[in-house]
Amino acid sequence: MDFKTTQERITKALIATTRAATRINGADVPFQRSLNPAAGVSLDGQNARLLQLARRLLENAAAGSDAVGPDLPNVEALDEDDKWRGFVDVIDSLLEKADTSLDEYSGVVKRMSPGAEQAAAAAAVKPRPNIAAAPGKHLPKPQVLFEYVPKNNEMGGFRPLLTSKPHAKVPLEYCLQTFKDSRNREQYPHPYQTEIETYEYPDSMYQRIGPKPYKPFESTTATFVDTPEALAIMLSELKTAKEIAVDLEHHDNRSYIGMVSLMQISTRDKDWIVDTLKPWRRQLECLNEIFADPDIIKVLHGAYMDVVWLQRDLGLYIVGLFDTHHAARSLGYPGGSLAYLLERFIKFQAQKQYQLADWRIRPLSKELFEYARADTHFLLYIFDNMRNELVEKSDFSNSKTNKVLEVLTKSKDTALQRYEHPIYDSELGLGSTGWYRLVSRTPVQFTPQQFAVFKAVHKWRDDVAREEDDSPIFVMPNHALFSIARDMPKDKAALFTVVVHVSPTLRNRAEELVKIIQEAKADGLNGPDLYVTLQRIENLREADRKDRTRTRIQTHAQSTPAPLVVAPPAPAVVIQESAVPIQLDTSALRANASQFWGLLTKKHTTPPKSAPLPDISFALPLPPLTADVFADSNDTTNSPAPVQEPPKFVAKEDRPAEDARTDIFVVKQLGGRKRKAEALEAATSSKSDPMLDDEIMLEESDETIRRREKATRKEVRRAEKEAKRAAKQAARDAALNDDDEPTFDYANAPSVLHANTPSGDKKKDRKGKKEKKKAANFNPYAKLADVPKGLPPKQRESAGRSKTFGS
Template sequence: MDGSLDFKTLRESLQAALVATTRTANSIASEDLQFQRTVNPTVGSQLDNSSGRLLNLANGLLKSTANLTGQKVGTLEDADDVDIQWRNIVDVIDSLLEKADTCLDEYTGLIKRKDVPTPADQGRAQKRVKSSNDRLEWSLKRANILKPQNNFERKVDNFAAGPWKPLLSSKPHAKVSLEDSLTTFVDDDNNTQYKHPYETEIKTTPYPEHVYKKREPKEFLPIDSTSAVWIDTYEGVLEMLEELKQAKEIALDLEHHDFRSYTGLLSLMQISTREKDWVIDTLQPWRHKLEVLNEVFADPKIVKVLHGAFMDAIWLQRDLGLYLVGLFDTYHACAVLGYPGRSLGYLLSKFAEFEADKKYQLADWRIRPLPEEMFYYARSDTHYLLYIYDMLVNELIERSTPGKPKPDLLEQVLERSKDVALQRYENPSYNVETGMGPRGWYNVLLKSPTLYNSEQFAVYKAVHQWRDNLARREDESPFFFMTQQVLADIARILPTDKKALWSILDSNAKGLKSHLDHLFDVIQKAREEGVDGPKMMDIFKSDSSIIAPSKRAAVISDDSDIPDVKELKADRSQFWGGVTLSSVWDGTAAKTAKLDGMLEITLPYPADFMDGTATEMEVDQPEEEAPAPQPEPEQVVVNQEFTLRSGGKRKREEESEEEEEASDAEIEDSSAPHTETDAQTGGEAEGDDSDEEEEEEEEEASDKSSKKSKKAAKEKKKQDKEALRAQRRVEKAAKKEAKKKAQEEAAAAAKQAEGEEGEKKDQPFDYSQAASVLRARKTQEDVKKQNKRFNPYGNKGQDGPKGARAHYSAKAAGRTATFKK
């Protein structure tokens, strides 16, 4: 390439070449290459050569790009591999383009490089700027270093079964000896576990008196004027221990790593007093000797201040054999005080005006030597914590209930802190069949929306167990080999060959390449065994059989005295009071009806379909005062539809018919009480005249006479109804005529008033003489408007119907070509 060409000419030539190449590739893709290969054999050989050359170029480009971005893509052997690894290829190209954009922006000055802040530039006078938008570099998040656990003098057993035994070799500040403390018990899951060795000391030892007293908060020293000591030797630990024994309270924080270890690694420990900060390397081969710190950690006279110490207490037990007596958890102080935020970053911002860069929480804390920015972050977590502790204690005392010997809010925080310190570490295990346990699959599938059949469920369990065993053997996290999403995809897709299995694995599963054959065999074997196996829902349905034995109530074997139920029966209902029970629910009603043989009386009650006989029962009820009459509920007026203008002649006739029907209903309602009274009167007369010795013939005669009387009454009621209806029609016509006459007189008076000369004064509106709005009559103008028809040949914007809203400001003329005369 000629060096005299400027950048503009070079860019134009490159763009022209790329455009020509893209156009040619698109034109080739639109052709039927398979047909051309079949017709002309020479074309097939040319296509094979071109495909091989393109694959070589693509492999070289991806390899160089992956080395630059720290990613990895498999070799493309054929065109199918491009589709299989398309996701990884896109990730690599995107990373390359992002780096190119960043370099161009930095070169043009659009963005500037950010220098790493040093601890000397920080302090309360100059706040540390929070850079949460900056992403942590991959080298700091997933460092490729040798495993430090391989050099530990005390190795970790990932396959340990049974209860986990505490690592204590001595017990400072003990109330109960170490031998008596290391006892076992059976937990709720019927597993044998060791008790907490400092359980008695934590529960019974009181906090120092100065904890309950209000104090003047001691201002923290500027972070640049205090010393931070890095300790990576046992001698340095002993020197630090002597200084810690002189303090009344210390601040403590931990940094943990769990990606390249099965159980996890306590990687760093930060301790601060009022005057000094220490950062201890806990990945040294002699890390088990840090148990000597129990002389301070288990001392109840020294308050240990931590924030969110739930996992910290477990990590200290598991890796170093350290226990916390006299813990004060600032997280629970935030909860009791009702702060809107409960994180350490919130407390640092509220009390110390310090903004912490929390992106280093996800950093790989195994890195040695520790970068300066990570060292500063670790130190700042505990540097301000004692001042925050003073502020929280004072506020807890101020907001506690006065008059009590000890502040109640402060007591709540201390009790919760004791519960945190009493947490115990247990070996990570699980039941392969049921999935129960801290490393089991049961809780994961319980929250998963996917339902697996028998084959998929068998593959899921088999791959989950295989991954767990591999992680224990290699001392890696199970997610280092296979994420939960990849495990679910394998069970859902059920790959049929190794290439399909490799396509499911993500780019981070590079550690499985040497185990791919074994994993494929596990999947095939699980599919064969899972044909007749249980489904996932079968396990969830049998959940009660899994957990029931541990929660089943004890069965009483002896026969205890059962109290007499009759003695516990009340004579009167507490809910119904003295209300007489219905005969429908009383079994004696049928017996009384058979004995008395009383005449049936048909009553319009809803209970009539339950029992055909209505008899009187004599029920012994206690004499009580009649209940006060309950007020009748107000009738709710139902909203009905109405129109502002009445219809034409047909509509008015329908309304008059509805009014007549309504009047008929009123007549029936008014006549109903008389009919019921007559029936009851007749029934009572017949009941009085009846005798038990009357013959059946007399009863039949009385029935016939009653039927005739009912028929006559019905005819009379019909005649009355017709007469009343006619009377109402006459009255209604008279009312309409009078109303019409009144309206005409009012209109005439109004016209006369308008014609008179004189002083015009405002007159109040007379609503009594106003025309009806709901039943208004149509005028001639309304009829004309209604009869006006649409002219399709006129202007669309003037004669046509108007739309809901105008989309254009100008009125467009309508099209006339679609209308023909």
């Protein structure tokens, strides 16, 4: 069953479970228990079963993480805070491992940080009679038996472990001269830098050659090299090969800097597995006769870390590297891992559950042995196919589309890496062991105190890991660092509650860590802010990247030979940043005739000369603009311009009298209807001279008259309403200001207790006349009946029938 089918089945089961749990949660479970005792018994049984499943899931999850799962004695334990924090720690640890595994699967890194429980996979394999069955963290450390025990506190540059330099173009003594890097630190150069940079791959790398078949995996085996005599035999056989495949198995959980635990080497005919944990491991330096041989192609997959590990532990350097990971990326494969290449070309399913096994276990189980051999047994056949595909998709005449050259260049860059001692930078947190990378990849919001605690605890973990020769992750997982920084525990009990997964090292040094936390908390009151520090680091890194790019360009320019000049190069355009105007030759920028418009100027016509304008500087290199450019060539007259005299001042008394009439008049738009004779006569009689009036009367229309009359009526009604409103307000004000209001007569007031309520029966006197209705006294309850009536009942009682419940 493939992964997609399994994922779909799991998703479907989770959806069904979630829906069922939601329906159960919506029901009244306590009521169902009281109603049906059998249902209560069934519910208790299901709770016990679910609790057991949760325990098993938690145990399996904790086995693959760096955290310890909490105990679940009963269902109520799920509601406790410390239990819930334990769940969170396990999930965080699993997510960290998933992130690392995704990087390894995609080929970005290669088995960088195996977990503390790596040997769980190895323990699941059928062991040999004398195999170590204890967990990986309880195995004895093989590094204590090395002839050269690793030192975790070395400062300065890493001095190469070489005692000799086979296939050298530059002698070894010249390669041990130190230099200053960009941070002014003393470093040793790469011993084989010249040999790698000047190396020329054989012509076979640019030719399509049929892939050579590999020998059947089931009918062959590998030779285990664990003695100096077996190493000498292997070396003599490797010297006859033209291509070899190399792979490493690394362990860095119970070692601060890590160690190469196994080396796999394969030729076209044979496989070897070399034990690199022997005390005499430095004797493997003799393999430089093969690894530095320019006549032998070394094929590795994802050699980014392998190159560094070989330098650090064994003093080995690779000349003539071909990295299949770079080839997979250049060819655009959807996957870049070795497992993907095995599946693509060989149809071989790699048992990746052994990838994170503890490779310190000796002797190796059969499963681990075969898994290690498979990493290199098929690699040369994969190399043949990928090289042919690169040749087919390359255009050798263009360096930008030459995929073979692209892969070989990247492989050279990988082989030129240098190992450097892990120096801790407490201020900026840079480097492989610093805190910057961890904080920059985690979205956290720390106060200055929390930030100070985080840095202090991170440095304490690094110091302890160096002293104990363990990885920092083994001392304390990363998620515990953030938990401690957020809570800042004050004592051991609070510390153990926050961390939950307490390693033996942390348990023994708990008081020391609590003291460091309190000191950092006090120092953080005036400490730097997290985001300000991150911005400062980013600015420094950006400046460093620009400096390295500039240095690389200069180095490339100095090392690149001068090309053959066929024709004189075109003059380069220099962009001037100064404010000086650019002087250009504009003689050829203007022509007398246009290819589109034809002749622009008349022959034998000279434009008039005028005074030149001052030069104007532009951002663009335009020609100098003068008045001659805009002169009209057709205008041949030189008539002088008229001279305007300045105005003279005239006194007010000497000025001529102004006309009283003005040019402003008012026009009444009154339509086109003629007025009545009386109106016209009145208008005429009111004005002696119509020509001298300010208004010109026009004829009115019927519509205009009706609108005017309507507006007049509205104004009259509005005025009447305003008058009435004013009269009422005046009456109210007079009543409020009236001080002669008569007092209330309590003696003659109607009685409230003996109200003379009229009877409902209308009595008649002796004469048969009805009695006069007496005036009712004051009834204080008369207003109680003045309430709104409610809706009538929906169902009314009918005679002979009664209604209870509707069915």
